[in-house]
Amino acid sequence: MINTIIFDLGSVLVDWNPNYLYRKLITDEQEMQDFLANITTPDWNEEQDAGRSLKEGTDLLIQQHPQHEAHIRAFYDRWDEMLGDPLQGTIDLFKQLKESGKYKIYALTNWSAETFPVALERYDFMRWFDGIVVSGAEKMRKPAPEFYQLLLDRYNVNPQEALFIDDNLRNILAAEKMGITCIHFTSPEQLKVELEKLHLI
Structure with a gap:
């Protein structure tokens, strides 16, 4: 029972969908999907879900991919725009x-x-x-x-x-x-x- x-x-x-935010930031659909699949990956996001601070997660990813700094920072700076x-x-x-x-x-x-x-x-x-x-x-x-x-x-x-x-x-x-x-x-x-x-x- x-x-x-x-x-x-x-x-x-x-x-909740990161596409809602990143379609505003990356106009090419394939480029956007590649960014979400290979840079701000689900595995990376899950580390923040498991307790890693947003700052630590963001800084780590920027160290690995400095050329994408602006888009990486947007993930949590504009996170509320991912909520539908x-x-x-x-x-x-x-x-x-x-x-x-x-x-x-x-x-x-x-x-x-x-x-x-x-x-x-x-x-x-x-x-x-x-x-x-x-x-x-x-x-x-x-x-x-x-x-x-x-x-x-x-x-x-x-x-x-x-x-x-x-x-x-x-x-x-x-x-x-x-x-x-x-x-x-x-x-x-x-x-x-x-x-x-x-x-x-």
Whole structure:
């Protein structure tokens, strides 16, 4: 019997995409994609999500790629421009689950502790959670088992009674190994179908 629901945030509830910023800075689409794939890489960004300071991450990348300094600095100087609208379909499902009164609902997110307050301020639904665990604040991130365990311990959650929703298959597989039921998110429509299958809505 599931009584706890754990959401990832980025690409599940929040539309975060570096393209929104970098299309303003780099007019050639292929050049922009190359920059994001090879300079400000997802692996580099995840180190900030795991607790490395924005300054340290930025300085390190500028040392490696000094010719791209202006565009590298823009990543965090103009980070808020990467935030899009909430994913309304998922927000509606979140609201339905919350208003049922049947579940404790938490967020487990890979997110820099320095940028997370921007999202917290921008999106009203952030206040609906019973708790949010942010990787940058805890100095660990998904898919590390201890990061999931931190949430389970902090909020006294039984993994057998929890559902985890994430768009990243790597993170889903890690949670499944801990005995947590999972939905690999691809769209709000698919999430609705999966929640119905589990008789949660």
